[in-house]
Amino acid sequence: MIDKVALLGKTKKLPKSGSLKPHPALLRAPLSQGGAIRYFCTGCGSCYELTAEGASELLSSSSFAHKYVLCDGCIMCGDKFENPHLVAVP
Numbered sequence: 001m002i003d004k005v006a007l008l009g010k011t012k013k014l015p016k017s018g019s020l021k022p023h024p025a026l027l028r029a030p031l032s033q034g035g036a037i038r039y040f041c042t043g044c045g046s047c048y049e050l051t052a053e054g055a056s057e058l059l060s061s062s063s064f065a066h067k068y069v070l071c072d073g074c075i076m077c078g079d080k081f082e083n084p085h086l087v088a089v090p
């Protein structure tokens with residue numbers, strides 16, 4: 001059996017500095033990747049869209065209008081979302 005990591009390599013995680021803040025214009029921009037809500041990671045500054053299913057799993061909520069997910073760590077800088085919570089878009 002071929003080792004997936006040996007074949008494809010391993011992606012490097014982003015550095016996690018912490019205390020980063022999202023730019024309001026970034027949060028107000030229309031979603032463009034087919035997601036239901038955007039997330040921002042204060043750890044690495046990643047800002048991507050989540051599907052409704054993924055966001056519901058993280059938050060046990062399905063009301064995402066005019067909100068975004070703020071978290072202290074994400075899959076880009078760690079292994080999982082840390083402290084995800086809904087915040088109103090400014």
Ligand SMILES: [Zn+2]
Binds near residue numbers: 041042045073
């Ligand atoms: Zn992150």
